Amino acid sequence: MTHNTVDRRTLLRATGLVAGGLLLDAGAAHGLTPSSAPATSPPSPDEAWAKLREGNRRWASGTAIRPHQDLARRAGTAQNQEPYAVVVSCIDSRVPPEIVFDTGIGDLLSVRSAAQTIDPLVSGAIEYGPAELDTPLIVVLGHQRCGAVAAAAHALHEDTRLPGDLHHIVEALRPAYRRASGNTDKMIRINTADVVAKLKADKLFVPRIARKQLKIVGCYYSLDTGQVTRVV
Numbered sequence: 001m002t003h004n005t006v007d008r009r010t011l012l013r014a015t016g017l018v019a020g021g022l023l024l025d026a027g028a029a030h031g032l033t034p035s036s037a038p039a040t041s042p043p044s045p046d047e048a049w050a051k052l053r054e055g056n057r058r059w060a061s062g063t064a065i066r067p068h069q070d071l072a073r074r075a076g077t078a079q080n081q082e083p084y085a086v087v088v089s090c091i092d093s094r095v096p097p098e099i100v101f102d103t104g105i106g107d108l109l110s111v112r113s114a115a116q117t118i119d120p121l122v123s124g125a126i127e128y129g130p131a132e133l134d135t136p137l138i139v140v141l142g143h144q145r146c147g148a149v150a151a152a153a154h155a156l157h158e159d160t161r162l163p164g165d166l167h168h169i170v171e172a173l174r175p176a177y178r179r180a181s182g183n184t185d186k187m188i189r190i191n192t193a194d195v196v197a198k199l200k201a202d203k204l205f206v207p208r209i210a211r212k213q214l215k216i217v218g219c220y221y222s223l224d225t226g227q228v229t230r231v232v
């Protein structure tokens, strides 16, 4: 993202050109596609959340339809993307967002890190959705039996330092550890709520939330049932 991009978008807003919901796709925002690309109204935050809930219901009940995974969808999104949600989830191999929400190509921006912890690089990736693509929803997704949370809890309990950059993950989880009273599942939920709180305070998100253009929710995924439930 360049200053030029920000300035251009700010100017467009100021002149009301995007007030009607004109969606600037990634190409348009970077001057790669004509500005005459068809305007599309993004779904509301609640509509986006309803789509994800319905997709997860299908996944959990064994009736997934695996939408948007054919050649037509690939061709239809090759020049443009309009994802309706950013999912911030763990790197865990059992929690791929596109599968647990039964979505496909072009539906989600997936941002993944250990125990969905965030730092400036991760926050920047999350900001890209709402700020550049008008994505209306951010879902922070913790999950049952999170190995990263369990390892961090163990390291903090034993007061040991994990090697390499792993200790950064431990430090990111220290606030949740302090409030979880030794309960790892509680720590997973507290950490998810903490990440939601941090994102709600993000300077780029505060005005969007106030205008009801953006919603940020925290959820918990059960490895046992496949169900996603709201934490905050």
Ligand SMILES: [Zn+2]
Binding pocket: 090, 091, 092, 114, 115, 143, 145, 146, 147, 148, 149
């Ligand atoms: Zn995990």
